[in-house]
Amino acid sequence: PSWIVWTPGVCPGFNVAIRAFCQAGDIVLIQTPNYPPILAAPEFNDCTPIHIATVEENDGWMLDFAELEAQAKDPKAKLFIMCNPMNPVGSVLSQAQLDRVAQICADNDVILCSDEIHCDLILDELTHLPAGNHAQLQHRSITLMAANKTFNIAGLGTSFAIIPDTTLRNTFNAAARGIVPWVNILGLVATQSAFTECDDWHAAQRNYLIGNRDYLAKAINAIEGLKALPAPATFLLWVDASQLDLGTAKNVQDWCESRGVGPSPGVDFGNEHFFRLNFGVSRDMLEEVVARLSA
Template sequence: MFETINRDHTHAIKWERYRAKNLLPMWVADMDLAAPEAITRALTERVAHPVYGYSHPWTSLNESVVNWCQQRYGWSIDSQWLVWMPGVVPSFNLAVDLFGRHGRVIVQTPNYPPMLDAPGKQGCEIVPLPVTWQDDHWQWDWQLLAQELSHPDCHLFILCNPMNPQGAVLERSELEKLGELCQQHDVLLCSDEIHCDLILDGTKHTPSASLDSLADRCVTLMAASKTFNVAGLGCSFAIIPDAKLRQRWQRRMSDLIPYPNFLGMKATETAFAECADWHQALLTHLKTNRDYLADSLQSFPGMVYRPQPATFLAWIDSTVPGQPLDQLFIEAGIMPSEGKYFGSPDSVRLNFGTGFDLIQQAVEQLRTHARQNR
């Protein structure tokens, strides 16, 4: 069901960028797995109609999101809170542009590159919030966070939860503490939760805006794109409970940010309305990949992988300071996401959202490289 799909002749960035170097691509965060048959069928039926004109979000599309949030998170949302967007990256850039006020924007580090770049691109100053491994847990310094939130020029915190690249999921108690601090210092939160449906071990995800302390000061960003492997269709949504924030958001995006592609909206509706069983099977497959990779990497010196609940991304740290892992993986014929772009130059991010055969191949290439360099 979850075999590696040959993506030749599909113009897939993941496979084409390093094809000439003959590197196994395990970098950008899309999967080499077929999307659910229900999505393919729904898109095929829609494409059979020969008119591809403008389409705005429709009632059953909104209802699919409302029902998904209720079923998955016990979060009762109003369809009026939804603002449809072409992706989470333009969404958090819009949040910085709209709410950053050319001041200081807090961003966790390491983090995926577009989030690190957003403050500077929108004329703001990035304030890094280091997330480090302490007491068997990825966590930040709460004292530092409180200090930065209290700065008079700080108006926005861009949160990534589940964390990309680490795969950690913030506990409800942590979000409640964050909400109290944001209230105390009158700071808005933009919470990128695009990986929230990729939690592999039953850990509960709490949407930030589902907390009373954050509901009136939070923009939550979600999408079906990563989970159901339809990222190329360009569709996401922001959930903004507070009417005034939502109106400001809609005014700013008017004639600047387009609606999503209508096929992306169709795929999203189908994913949430018809693909729950496929979703559960996917989580089982990804957990198998993650656990095999984690067990295998234990035998390789100089690196440590701490498997986390969420995402199909493995964040691997170097245990030798000043010795980056990216070159080792490239020499082994594997292209990872290089840690230097995430703010951690010695680390790499590895995408295990593929068939089990490619995970085995990657491990074997690492073993061959290790044997040759003893």
């Protein structure tokens, strides 16, 4: 419990991490595509973002480790922010992949900030590996978690950072002091209840999401010009529209909206030729989305 620092959301968490461990002009490495607030955070804090691509390999997405290793060598690179599971591509880091991240961070004195808010939503038979549990990362990592995504309680403004190293934890707390509010008692109680009393609901939700994921991925791949790899985790599908005939549409987002579907724009995540769909909805709604995109 002493490793835990409560925060009112993961967005304050990664912004505080930048303030704590970087100075103006430093480089923040970011795995991309990624959650838009993460992409925006370095410049909010007078730092330079360097994007580390996620590449398609073996019917899945994985970090471009060669690029990560090359960019981490820059002495101004102080922090690496990634999502695990990844948002929006849904990949889950294997032990070998996390080992490589840890080694690169250790070799180059880079601190890892790992956003793991989707870690309870692994759909395939995979194991989540928290960054803070890794021997090489215990003294150079901040792991961000919350019940918000899995249990739909983001409005309660409660999440937490796991920081095993005392010096890092004190530095993080000092950077947050005076600008990050305390979490509220309702959020604390809801988080505790979610993690200790909702296993049956969580299992049922996971099964429903697996069905939705499989249905949506198959349906999207049947639409000419669209392609998607089934996400091993999260409730999100990252759709490649680079081969889509846009017709009179200005761009991919305009094409979707002209059919009455409003996905998350890929440009916000770092790739204008993609879009992100949320399949954490009723099957009826998902079928309506597919019907509109297929029209």
